[in-house]
Amino acid sequence: MTTPASDVSVASPPASKAKAKESVTCPMDFILRMLMGPWTTYILYNLRTHGPQRFGELKRRVTGISAKMLTERLRTLEGASLVKRDYEATIPPKVTYSLTQRGHELDDVMGRLAEIGTRWETEDAANRAMRAAAAELKAAE
Amino acid sequence: MTTPASDVSVASPPASKAKAKESVTCPMDFILRMLMGPWTTYILYNLRTHGPQRFGELKRRVTGISAKMLTERLRTLEGASLVKRDYEATIPPKVTYSLTQRGHELDDVMGRLAEIGTRWETEDAANRAMRAAAAELKAAE
DNA sequence: ACCAGTAGGTACCAATTCGTAACTTCGGGT
DNA sequence: ACCCGAAGTTACGAATTGGTACCTACTGGT
The missing domain is CATH 1.20.5 (Single alpha-helices involved in coiled-coils or other helix-helix interfaces)
Known part of the structure; x- marks a missing residue:
């Protein structure tokens, strides 16, 4: 706990807001910050129920998401080691996303x-x- | 499922964005939309570990939250039946918040x-x- | 020749969000 | 007399967010 007189901290105050200067360090902080992102659980749920998928497939399933968002979310999840990205440099490039072991937890x-x-x-x-x-x-x- | 060709839906796309026209109806949708709100889990966790509390007490514990946010979050949680609000119209009014049974689930x-x-x-x-x-x-x- | 699809990146733009500051009512402390 | 605190509400303003449109490179279909 970095802030004084605070013994609770679960999600994050600015919640993905760039500030978060003294980011209170609590077990649930990180994990909820992750799941809290827009679309995040859609994506995870999808990867879980439909198995590894390619970008376009995922985008088609997560109805309404924009490519930008999907990319950004997948990168974040990858950074958190919840999702694995497999890039095959074939001529139309082929990228497959899947849940990591951590993701399956x-x-x-x-x-x-x-x-x-x-x-x-x-x-x-x-x-x-x-x-x-x-x-x-x-x-x- | 209101949108075609979508069988997954967990969080909400605009995530508390006013639009959400066709709000995909999925079990986790509602619940995550709730927990996802900024500060929400802080508040719930706090109410769980410290028991029923008054507004000021809660505000002091959830370090950094503004009165406005706290009010708004509590109202939302109340609307979702996760938190109960007890208002005593004593002269300095006394408002106590606590988890409902549903909140404890x-x-x-x-x-x-x-x-x-x-x-x-x-x-x-x-x-x-x-x-x-x-x-x-x-x-x- | 031209368009679609793959997997994105980038710029711009509108809307939403959240904090700050000021206001409320009433009583108590100094 | 004055300010504080209870528990908010309201208005204002600045920052972030997320969508749309356009760009990449390359190939296969018509």
């Missing part, structure tokens, strides 16, 4: 998050249905 | 992420030390 957490997310979603849907029904009863009285 | 994942983060950190440190030693050997030859 997140499978577990990702799955768990997905499970929680799904549960909440169904719970919320049930609650909404409940409230809608209640409102209808009230309106019909 | 993340404890597990947070702990796991922290564990992975810590492991990676030590691994990286070990690797750096290794490389430094190797470089020194080479320089001394």
Whole structure:
């Protein structure tokens, strides 16, 4: 902990903001800073479920991402050793991205998050249905 | 899945960007959109480890956050039912924030992420030390 | 001859974000 | 009398972000 009187620090304050002068050093800081990036989890999830893929393939799957973003995200993930980049200098160059072993260590957490997310979603849907029904009863009285 | 030809979707593309027109509906989408917010995990972690706290207390602990950000983040977390806000209209008003049951469901994942983060950190440190030693050997030859 | 696709890099531009500063209300300390 | 703190809200402004368009080099299809 570099800042005084702070014993918690999980994500990062400026969150990829260039400043982050005294970047509080906490276990979750780095990892969340990584997963937090826009599109990041899409990409990781995709690489996990569809296996190693080429740039264009990935771009087609992660609907809506721009080449710039995808490149930038992949470079970041590569720098974090979560993704491996294989470059083949064939004439139309062929670049394949895959999860590294470290990248696969997140499978577990990702799955768990997905499970929680799904549960909440169904719970919320049930609650909404409940409230809608209640409102209808009230309106019909 | 609202967008065609997309079977993956985890975080959100514009990531809290107001657009998000066709917000791809995926289990992790909502949850990560939440945790991804700047400071968010700091706050959750803090509320978990230090229990219910008042606004000022929280602000003092989450070093560097501005009142505006803290307010905004807490409102968002409240909206997501992860945090409960207790307002007492005493003369200096007293507002206490605490994790809801739903908020506590993340404890597990947070702990796991922290564990992975810590492991990676030590691994990286070990690797750096290794490389430094190797470089020194080479320089001394 | 011309366009598409591969895997990007670069410049520009709009929008969003986040911090700072000022304001609120009320009571208590000096 | 004056300022501070509680817990914000609001306005303003500066910086970052991320999309679009255009560029690369090379080849295969029509």
